[in-house]
Amino acid sequence: MNDLLHFLQSPWPWWVGGPLIGLTVPLMLWLGNKSFGISSNLRHICAVLLPEQVKPGFFKYDWRAEEWNLMFAAGLVLGGLLAGVIFANPDPVRLSVAGVKTMGELGVTVQAGLVPPEARDLSKPGVWLILALSGLLIGFGTRYGGGCTSGHAITGLSTLQLPSLYATLAFFATGILSANSLLPLLLGLLK
Amino acid sequence: MSAVTVPATRTRAATGLLAYLLAGIYFGVVLVKSEAASWYRLQEMFRFESFHMFGLIGSAVVTGLITTQLLRRFGQTRNGESIRITPKDPGWRRYVLGGACFGVGWGLTGICPGPIFVLLGAGVWPALVVLAFALLGTYLYGVFQAQLPH
Numbered sequence: 001m002n003d004l005l006h007f008l009q010s011p012w013p014w015w016v017g018g019p020l021i022g023l024t025v026p027l028m029l030w031l032g033n034k035s036f037g038i039s040s041n042l043r044h045i046c047a048v049l050l051p052e053q054v055k056p057g058f059f060k061y062d063w064r065a066e067e068w069n070l071m072f073a074a075g076l077v078l079g080g081l082l083a084g085v086i087f088a089n090p091d092p093v094r095l096s097v098a099g100v101k102t103m104g105e106l107g108v109t110v111q112a113g114l115v116p117p118e119a120r121d122l123s124k125p126g127v128w129l130i131l132a133l134s135g136l137l138i139g140f141g142t143r144y145g146g147g148c149t150s151g152h153a154i155t156g157l158s159t160l161q162l163p164s165l166y167a168t169l170a171f172f173a174t175g176i177l178s179a180n181s182l183l184p185l186l187l188g189l190l191k
Numbered sequence: 192m193s194a195v196t197v198p199a200t201r202t203r204a205a206t207g208l209l210a211y212l213l214a215g216i217y218f219g220v221v222l223v224k225s226e227a228a229s230w231y232r233l234q235e236m237f238r239f240e241s242f243h244m245f246g247l248i249g250s251a252v253v254t255g256l257i258t259t260q261l262l263r264r265f266g267q268t269r270n271g272e273s274i275r276i277t278p279k280d281p282g283w284r285r286y287v288l289g290g291a292c293f294g295v296g297w298g299l300t301g302i303c304p305g306p307i308f309v310l311l312g313a314g315v316w317p318a319l320v321v322l323a324f325a326l327l328g329t330y331l332y333g334v335f336q337a338q339l340p341h
Binding site for chain 1: 219292294326
């Protein structure tokens with residue numbers, strides 16, 4: 001029993017998780033010729049929430065035809081509950097030696113859970129600023145760029161689409177810059 | 192006749208949607224278990240300090256590529272239709288500019304749209320702040336779409 005629980009709680013190595021992520025692409029095609037991509041849901045949620053009178057044209061479409069994707073997003077929440085709470089890994093992530101050193105420099109403690117306590121402490125205005133700025137750019141950028149990591153890096157590259165290669169190169173390049181320079185800068189300013 | 196077919200199509204629509212819910216649960220579990228939704232793993236990735244995330248994304252793309260090709264050649268959808276992949280609109284500006292904006296946000300928290308929903312389920316409430324502002328960002332794109340180079 002304990003062995004089973006331990007098995008269910010354990011994280012998976014990349015060579016288990018990666019192929020399972022990749023299989024989502026043919027899975028969604030098999031389910032109904034759907035192109036797998038999560039960020040479109042941000043548009044659908046806007047289309048659902050915005051009143052008709054103030055809707056920009058971008059949100060005037062039949063979102064009901066995209067209910068399948070909203071169901072997928074609802075599933076993500078349940079998946080997070082299942083793997084992140086019910087069968088949560090009780091141990092901290094096993095980071096590399098360099099990774100552990102970086103966490104020290106960023107001022108976060110390595111603990112069990114998906115996000116360090118310092119990065120989810122909403123009593124700190126700086127945490128709000130970083131979360132808000134991040135969210136704003138994620139929403140704006142994914143719609144402008146027509147997709148995120150799932151739609152471009154996973155689906156687009158798997159189906160050999162050149163636009164997805166441009167998008168993936170762009171978000172990896174600025175992601176690396178942002179994490180290495182903007183994040184430490186903001187953390188330093190907010191100290 | 193219609194009295195029989197209408198409930199039948201409704202049932203099919205409902206089970207159709209349920210399948211996507213299950214697919215979402217599957218993907219959410221995989222994102223947590225593979226640590227792709229981990230703040231720590233993403234910061235480690237952006238600093239090239241571990242192979243984990245690169246192995247994860249690389250093997251995902253290779254698996255997606257091979258299995259999608261196999262499905263296209265030898266398979267069909269569950270309803271027996273042939274597989275169609277909608278190509279992305281051609282061009283590069285919007286992909287580079289939009290992708291670049293997204294990347295800056297992604298680097299700050301290591302959160303992309305999938306993990307926003309997964310973290311909410313995992314009880315990481317600050318993800319709600321990210322979601323709220325992501326919706327605002329999406330709205331702003333909708334407002335300024337015509338003024339942006341695509």
